[in-house]
Amino acid sequence: MFVPRANPKLCSPQQATQLSRAVIPLLQTYTSSTPTSSVVGLRLTAIATSTTTSNPNQHRHFSTTPANRLRDFFPAKETANIRTTPPAWPHHGYTEAEMLAVEPGHREPVTLGDRFAWRLMRICRWGMDLANGLSPEQKTDKMKPTTEVVADKPLTEAQWLIRFIFLESIAGVPGMIAGMLRHLHSIRRLKRDNGWIETLLEESYNERMHLLTFMKMCEPGWLMKFLILGAQGVYFNAMFLSYLISPKICHRFVGYLEEEAVHTYTRCIHELEAGYLPKWTDPKFQVPDIAVSYWKMPEGHRTMKDLILYIRADEASHRGVNHTLGNLNQKEDPNPFVSQYRDGHTLLPMTNPKGWEREEVL
DSSP states (O other): OOOOOOOTTTSOHHHHHHHHHHHHHHHHHHHHHHHHHTTTTEEEOOOSSTTGGGOTTSOOSSOSSOGGGOOOSSOOOOOSSOOOOOOSSOOOOOOHHHHHTOOOOOOOOOSHHHHHHHHHHHHHHHHHHHHHTOOGGGSOOTTSTTTOOOOSSOOOHHHHHHHHHHHHHHHTHHHHHHHHHHHHHHHHHTOOOTTHHHHHHHHHHHHHHHHHHHHTSEEEOHHHHHHHHHHHHHHHHHHHHHHHHOHHHHHHHHHHHHHHHHHHHHHHHHHHHTTOOHHHHOTTOOOOHHHHHHHTOOTTOOSHHHHHHHHHHHHHHHHHHHHHHTTSOTTTOOOTTSOOOTTOOOOOGGGOTTOOOHHHHO
Protein backbone atom coordinates (compact mmCIF):
# COMPACT_ATOMS: atom_id res chain seq x y z
CA MET A 1 0.00 0.00 0.00
CA PHE A 2 1.22 3.49 -0.77
CA VAL A 3 2.04 5.31 2.48
CA PRO A 4 2.36 9.08 2.16
CA ARG A 5 5.27 10.62 4.03
CA ALA A 6 5.62 14.23 5.05
CA ASN A 7 8.83 16.09 4.32
CA PRO A 8 10.77 16.18 7.63
CA LYS A 9 12.27 19.51 6.66
CA LEU A 10 8.85 21.11 6.75
CA CYS A 11 7.64 19.67 10.05
CA SER A 12 8.79 17.76 13.09
CA PRO A 13 8.87 13.91 13.13
CA GLN A 14 5.84 13.84 15.42
CA GLN A 15 3.87 16.08 13.07
CA ALA A 16 4.92 13.98 10.09
CA THR A 17 3.63 10.82 11.77
CA GLN A 18 0.30 12.45 12.61
CA LEU A 19 -0.07 13.76 9.06
CA SER A 20 0.58 10.33 7.53
CA ARG A 21 -1.99 8.70 9.81
CA ALA A 22 -4.57 11.32 8.85
CA VAL A 23 -4.07 10.97 5.09
CA ILE A 24 -4.18 7.15 4.83
CA PRO A 25 -7.91 6.77 5.79
CA LEU A 26 -8.85 9.48 3.30
CA LEU A 27 -7.07 7.65 0.49
CA GLN A 28 -8.72 4.37 1.47
CA THR A 29 -12.15 6.02 1.52
CA TYR A 30 -11.56 7.64 -1.84
CA THR A 31 -10.34 4.50 -3.60
CA SER A 32 -13.15 2.35 -2.20
CA SER A 33 -15.94 4.81 -2.99
CA THR A 34 -14.99 6.50 -6.24
CA PRO A 35 -15.82 3.72 -8.78
CA THR A 36 -19.42 3.35 -7.65
CA SER A 37 -20.24 6.97 -6.96
CA SER A 38 -18.80 8.07 -10.28
CA VAL A 39 -21.56 6.23 -12.16
CA VAL A 40 -23.66 9.37 -12.24
CA GLY A 41 -21.40 11.89 -10.54
CA LEU A 42 -22.68 11.36 -7.01
CA ARG A 43 -20.73 12.72 -4.07
CA LEU A 44 -21.57 11.23 -0.68
CA THR A 45 -21.62 13.61 2.25
CA ALA A 46 -21.51 13.37 6.00
CA ILE A 47 -24.58 12.61 8.09
CA ALA A 48 -23.24 12.88 11.61
CA THR A 49 -25.76 15.71 11.88
CA SER A 50 -27.64 17.68 9.29
CA THR A 51 -25.33 20.66 9.79
CA THR A 52 -21.99 18.92 9.40
CA THR A 53 -21.56 19.99 5.81
CA SER A 54 -21.09 23.58 6.86
CA ASN A 55 -18.21 22.79 9.24
CA PRO A 56 -15.08 21.65 7.38
CA ASN A 57 -13.26 20.81 10.61
CA GLN A 58 -15.86 18.36 11.88
CA HIS A 59 -15.17 14.64 11.45
CA ARG A 60 -17.24 13.14 8.63
CA HIS A 61 -18.09 9.44 8.61
CA PHE A 62 -19.56 9.17 5.13
CA SER A 63 -17.88 11.29 2.49
CA THR A 64 -15.82 11.17 -0.66
CA THR A 65 -15.79 14.93 -1.17
CA PRO A 66 -13.22 17.27 0.40
CA ALA A 67 -14.71 19.19 3.30
CA ASN A 68 -14.15 22.55 1.65
CA ARG A 69 -16.26 21.47 -1.35
CA LEU A 70 -19.31 20.32 0.60
CA ARG A 71 -22.26 22.63 0.94
CA ASP A 72 -25.80 22.59 2.25
CA PHE A 73 -28.18 22.47 -0.70
CA PHE A 74 -31.04 24.10 1.17
CA PRO A 75 -29.81 25.80 4.34
CA ALA A 76 -32.41 27.23 6.71
CA LYS A 77 -33.31 30.80 5.88
CA GLU A 78 -32.52 32.99 8.85
CA THR A 79 -34.61 36.14 9.31
CA ALA A 80 -34.92 38.73 12.03
CA ASN A 81 -38.43 37.76 13.15
CA ILE A 82 -39.33 34.24 11.93
CA ARG A 83 -38.25 31.45 14.25
CA THR A 84 -39.28 28.45 12.13
CA THR A 85 -41.55 27.50 9.24
CA PRO A 86 -43.52 24.30 9.92
CA PRO A 87 -44.52 22.00 7.04
CA ALA A 88 -47.76 22.78 5.24
CA TRP A 89 -48.85 19.15 5.61
CA PRO A 90 -47.56 17.74 8.93
CA HIS A 91 -46.95 14.01 8.76
CA HIS A 92 -49.64 11.97 10.53
CA GLY A 93 -47.14 9.36 11.70
CA TYR A 94 -47.17 5.56 11.90
CA THR A 95 -46.91 2.98 14.61
CA GLU A 96 -44.01 0.56 14.48
CA ALA A 97 -46.42 -2.31 13.84
CA GLU A 98 -47.92 -0.51 10.84
CA MET A 99 -44.51 0.10 9.28
CA LEU A 100 -43.31 -3.46 9.83
CA ALA A 101 -46.52 -4.84 8.31
CA VAL A 102 -45.85 -3.25 4.90
CA GLU A 103 -44.97 -5.80 2.24
CA PRO A 104 -44.31 -5.68 -1.50
CA GLY A 105 -47.37 -6.45 -3.57
CA HIS A 106 -48.70 -6.35 -7.09
CA ARG A 107 -52.08 -5.70 -8.66
CA GLU A 108 -52.46 -7.84 -11.75
CA PRO A 109 -53.53 -5.87 -14.85
CA VAL A 110 -57.17 -6.42 -15.76
CA THR A 111 -58.14 -3.91 -18.42
CA LEU A 112 -56.28 -2.83 -21.53
CA GLY A 113 -55.38 0.41 -19.77
CA ASP A 114 -53.95 -1.56 -16.84
CA ARG A 115 -51.77 -3.62 -19.16
CA PHE A 116 -50.54 -0.50 -20.94
CA ALA A 117 -49.63 1.15 -17.62
CA TRP A 118 -47.87 -2.01 -16.42
CA ARG A 119 -45.80 -2.44 -19.58
CA LEU A 120 -44.83 1.23 -19.51
CA MET A 121 -43.69 0.84 -15.91
CA ARG A 122 -41.52 -2.15 -16.88
CA ILE A 123 -39.78 0.07 -19.45
CA CYS A 124 -39.24 2.77 -16.83
CA ARG A 125 -37.83 0.19 -14.42
CA TRP A 126 -35.38 -0.97 -17.08
CA GLY A 127 -34.26 2.61 -17.66
CA MET A 128 -33.74 3.24 -13.96
CA ASP A 129 -31.70 0.04 -13.58
CA LEU A 130 -29.56 1.17 -16.51
CA ALA A 131 -29.01 4.65 -15.06
CA ASN A 132 -28.27 3.08 -11.69
CA GLY A 133 -25.50 0.95 -13.18
CA LEU A 134 -26.93 -2.35 -11.93
CA SER A 135 -25.05 -5.45 -12.99
CA PRO A 136 -26.97 -8.64 -13.87
CA GLU A 137 -26.04 -10.10 -10.46
CA GLN A 138 -27.64 -7.11 -8.71
CA LYS A 139 -31.02 -7.54 -10.37
CA THR A 140 -33.82 -9.54 -8.79
CA ASP A 141 -35.95 -12.24 -10.41
CA LYS A 142 -37.60 -10.82 -13.54
CA MET A 143 -40.59 -13.09 -13.04
CA LYS A 144 -41.31 -11.39 -9.69
CA PRO A 145 -40.20 -7.80 -10.33
CA THR A 146 -42.18 -6.14 -7.54
CA THR A 147 -42.07 -8.84 -4.85
CA GLU A 148 -38.65 -10.55 -4.97
CA VAL A 149 -36.07 -8.64 -2.90
CA VAL A 150 -33.11 -11.04 -2.92
CA ALA A 151 -30.36 -10.73 -5.53
CA ASP A 152 -27.01 -12.46 -5.98
CA LYS A 153 -25.13 -9.23 -5.30
CA PRO A 154 -26.21 -6.31 -3.10
CA LEU A 155 -26.13 -2.65 -4.06
CA THR A 156 -23.66 -0.26 -2.48
CA GLU A 157 -24.66 2.77 -0.42
CA ALA A 158 -23.83 5.04 -3.36
CA GLN A 159 -26.01 3.00 -5.73
CA TRP A 160 -28.88 3.11 -3.26
CA LEU A 161 -28.67 6.89 -2.96
CA ILE A 162 -28.59 7.25 -6.74
CA ARG A 163 -31.69 5.09 -6.97
CA PHE A 164 -33.51 6.91 -4.16
CA ILE A 165 -32.86 10.37 -5.56
CA PHE A 166 -33.79 9.44 -9.11
CA LEU A 167 -36.94 7.64 -7.95
CA GLU A 168 -38.14 10.43 -5.67
CA SER A 169 -37.44 13.14 -8.24
CA ILE A 170 -39.89 11.32 -10.53
CA ALA A 171 -42.42 10.25 -7.91
CA GLY A 172 -43.08 13.84 -6.84
CA VAL A 173 -44.46 14.82 -10.25
CA PRO A 174 -47.81 12.95 -10.71
CA GLY A 175 -49.53 14.24 -7.58
CA MET A 176 -48.79 17.84 -8.47
CA ILE A 177 -50.02 17.43 -12.04
CA ALA A 178 -53.19 15.61 -11.01
CA GLY A 179 -53.94 18.08 -8.22
CA MET A 180 -53.32 21.06 -10.48
CA LEU A 181 -55.51 19.76 -13.30
CA ARG A 182 -58.32 18.79 -10.94
CA HIS A 183 -58.08 22.22 -9.30
CA LEU A 184 -58.44 23.95 -12.67
CA HIS A 185 -61.21 21.54 -13.65
CA SER A 186 -63.12 22.35 -10.46
CA ILE A 187 -62.84 26.08 -11.09
CA ARG A 188 -63.76 25.75 -14.74
CA ARG A 189 -66.85 23.61 -14.07
CA LEU A 190 -67.80 25.54 -10.92
CA LYS A 191 -68.08 22.28 -8.99
CA ARG A 192 -66.48 20.76 -5.91
CA ASP A 193 -63.73 18.21 -6.31
CA ASN A 194 -64.90 15.97 -3.44
CA GLY A 195 -61.56 15.84 -1.66
CA TRP A 196 -59.20 14.61 -4.38
CA ILE A 197 -57.05 17.74 -4.73
CA GLU A 198 -55.75 17.82 -1.15
CA THR A 199 -54.75 14.15 -1.16
CA LEU A 200 -52.92 14.45 -4.47
CA LEU A 201 -51.02 17.60 -3.49
CA GLU A 202 -50.10 16.12 -0.12
CA GLU A 203 -48.75 13.05 -1.90
CA SER A 204 -46.54 15.24 -4.07
CA TYR A 205 -45.35 17.16 -1.01
CA ASN A 206 -44.55 13.93 0.80
CA GLU A 207 -42.48 12.64 -2.12
CA ARG A 208 -40.54 15.90 -2.19
CA MET A 209 -39.74 15.50 1.50
CA HIS A 210 -38.27 12.09 0.69
CA LEU A 211 -36.07 13.73 -1.93
CA LEU A 212 -34.96 16.55 0.38
CA THR A 213 -34.03 14.01 3.03
CA PHE A 214 -31.78 12.08 0.66
CA MET A 215 -30.33 15.32 -0.68
CA LYS A 216 -28.99 15.92 2.83
CA MET A 217 -27.02 12.69 2.42
CA CYS A 218 -25.26 13.30 -0.88
CA GLU A 219 -24.25 15.91 -3.43
CA PRO A 220 -25.34 14.95 -6.97
CA GLY A 221 -22.88 15.64 -9.75
CA TRP A 222 -23.62 17.34 -13.03
CA LEU A 223 -24.54 14.08 -14.81
CA MET A 224 -27.20 13.13 -12.27
CA LYS A 225 -28.62 16.65 -12.38
CA PHE A 226 -28.78 16.42 -16.16
CA LEU A 227 -30.55 13.04 -16.01
CA ILE A 228 -33.08 14.35 -13.49
CA LEU A 229 -33.69 17.46 -15.58
CA GLY A 230 -34.26 15.43 -18.73
CA ALA A 231 -36.43 12.82 -17.01
CA GLN A 232 -38.60 15.44 -15.34
CA GLY A 233 -39.02 17.39 -18.56
CA VAL A 234 -40.22 14.33 -20.46
CA TYR A 235 -42.24 12.88 -17.58
CA PHE A 236 -44.05 16.09 -16.66
CA ASN A 237 -45.27 16.78 -20.18
CA ALA A 238 -46.18 13.16 -20.83
CA MET A 239 -48.10 12.90 -17.55
CA PHE A 240 -49.82 16.24 -18.15
CA LEU A 241 -51.17 15.16 -21.54
CA SER A 242 -51.97 11.65 -20.33
CA TYR A 243 -54.00 12.91 -17.37
CA LEU A 244 -56.07 15.06 -19.70
CA ILE A 245 -56.82 11.97 -21.80
CA SER A 246 -57.27 9.24 -19.16
CA PRO A 247 -56.88 9.96 -15.43
CA LYS A 248 -57.73 6.32 -14.62
CA ILE A 249 -54.73 4.97 -16.53
CA CYS A 250 -52.50 7.61 -14.95
CA HIS A 251 -53.53 6.62 -11.43
CA ARG A 252 -52.97 2.97 -12.31
CA PHE A 253 -49.51 3.85 -13.64
CA VAL A 254 -48.68 5.72 -10.42
CA GLY A 255 -49.94 2.74 -8.44
CA TYR A 256 -47.46 0.54 -10.30
CA LEU A 257 -44.75 3.17 -9.75
CA GLU A 258 -45.40 3.01 -6.01
CA GLU A 259 -45.22 -0.78 -6.16
CA GLU A 260 -41.69 -0.33 -7.47
CA ALA A 261 -40.92 2.14 -4.68
CA VAL A 262 -42.13 -0.27 -1.98
CA HIS A 263 -40.07 -3.03 -3.59
CA THR A 264 -36.99 -0.79 -3.69
CA TYR A 265 -37.18 0.21 -0.03
CA THR A 266 -38.02 -3.33 1.09
CA ARG A 267 -34.92 -4.64 -0.64
CA CYS A 268 -32.83 -1.90 0.98
CA ILE A 269 -34.15 -2.90 4.41
CA HIS A 270 -33.28 -6.53 3.65
CA GLU A 271 -29.71 -5.60 2.73
CA LEU A 272 -29.39 -3.38 5.80
CA GLU A 273 -30.47 -6.25 8.04
CA ALA A 274 -28.08 -8.61 6.25
CA GLY A 275 -25.15 -6.31 6.99
CA TYR A 276 -24.35 -5.43 3.37
CA LEU A 277 -24.43 -1.66 4.01
CA PRO A 278 -21.91 -1.08 6.82
CA LYS A 279 -21.77 2.71 6.45
CA TRP A 280 -25.48 2.94 7.25
CA THR A 281 -25.37 0.47 10.14
CA ASP A 282 -22.48 2.28 11.81
CA PRO A 283 -23.62 3.35 15.32
CA LYS A 284 -22.24 6.83 14.63
CA PHE A 285 -24.50 7.28 11.62
CA GLN A 286 -27.51 9.57 12.15
CA VAL A 287 -30.34 10.50 9.83
CA PRO A 288 -30.73 14.17 8.82
CA ASP A 289 -32.55 16.52 11.16
CA ILE A 290 -35.11 17.28 8.46
CA ALA A 291 -36.23 13.64 8.63
CA VAL A 292 -36.38 13.61 12.42
CA SER A 293 -38.54 16.74 12.37
CA TYR A 294 -40.88 15.69 9.54
CA TRP A 295 -41.61 12.13 10.68
CA LYS A 296 -41.24 13.00 14.39
CA MET A 297 -38.80 10.13 14.80
CA PRO A 298 -38.42 9.27 18.50
CA GLU A 299 -35.11 8.93 20.31
CA GLY A 300 -33.55 5.54 19.78
CA HIS A 301 -35.34 5.09 16.44
CA ARG A 302 -33.28 7.32 14.17
CA THR A 303 -31.20 4.82 12.25
CA MET A 304 -31.13 4.43 8.48
CA LYS A 305 -33.38 1.40 8.77
CA ASP A 306 -35.95 3.45 10.72
CA LEU A 307 -35.85 6.15 8.06
CA ILE A 308 -36.41 3.64 5.26
CA LEU A 309 -39.30 2.10 7.20
CA TYR A 310 -41.04 5.48 7.38
CA ILE A 311 -40.48 6.19 3.70
CA ARG A 312 -41.62 2.71 2.67
CA ALA A 313 -44.83 3.18 4.65
CA ASP A 314 -45.44 6.44 2.79
CA GLU A 315 -44.94 4.71 -0.55
CA ALA A 316 -47.26 1.88 0.46
CA SER A 317 -49.94 4.47 1.26
CA HIS A 318 -49.50 6.11 -2.14
CA ARG A 319 -49.71 2.68 -3.75
CA GLY A 320 -53.06 1.89 -2.16
CA VAL A 321 -54.43 5.39 -2.78
CA ASN A 322 -53.63 5.47 -6.50
CA HIS A 323 -54.80 1.93 -7.21
CA THR A 324 -58.08 2.82 -5.50
CA LEU A 325 -58.48 6.16 -7.28
CA GLY A 326 -57.87 4.35 -10.55
CA ASN A 327 -61.01 2.28 -9.87
CA LEU A 328 -63.33 5.24 -9.26
CA ASN A 329 -65.42 7.51 -11.45
CA GLN A 330 -62.98 10.35 -11.99
CA LYS A 331 -65.63 13.08 -12.29
CA GLU A 332 -68.22 12.24 -9.66
CA ASP A 333 -66.92 9.90 -6.94
CA PRO A 334 -65.66 11.36 -3.64
CA ASN A 335 -62.20 10.63 -2.30
CA PRO A 336 -62.73 7.69 0.11
CA PHE A 337 -59.53 8.41 2.06
CA VAL A 338 -60.78 11.73 3.44
CA SER A 339 -64.45 10.77 3.71
CA GLN A 340 -66.28 9.99 6.95
CA TYR A 341 -68.10 6.66 6.79
CA ARG A 342 -71.43 6.00 8.45
CA ASP A 343 -70.04 3.14 10.53
CA GLY A 344 -67.04 5.23 11.61
CA HIS A 345 -64.31 3.13 10.00
CA THR A 346 -61.37 4.61 8.09
CA LEU A 347 -59.28 3.24 5.25
CA LEU A 348 -55.57 2.56 5.73
CA PRO A 349 -54.19 2.43 2.19
CA MET A 350 -50.85 0.92 3.21
CA THR A 351 -52.66 -2.26 4.25
CA ASN A 352 -54.11 -2.95 0.80
CA PRO A 353 -51.45 -3.24 -1.95
CA LYS A 354 -54.05 -3.76 -4.66
CA GLY A 355 -56.35 -0.93 -3.61
CA TRP A 356 -60.11 -1.12 -3.09
CA GLU A 357 -62.70 -1.63 -5.78
CA ARG A 358 -65.33 1.05 -6.29
CA GLU A 359 -68.16 -0.95 -4.74
CA GLU A 360 -66.08 -1.56 -1.61
CA VAL A 361 -65.58 2.10 -0.71
CA LEU A 362 -68.73 3.89 -1.93
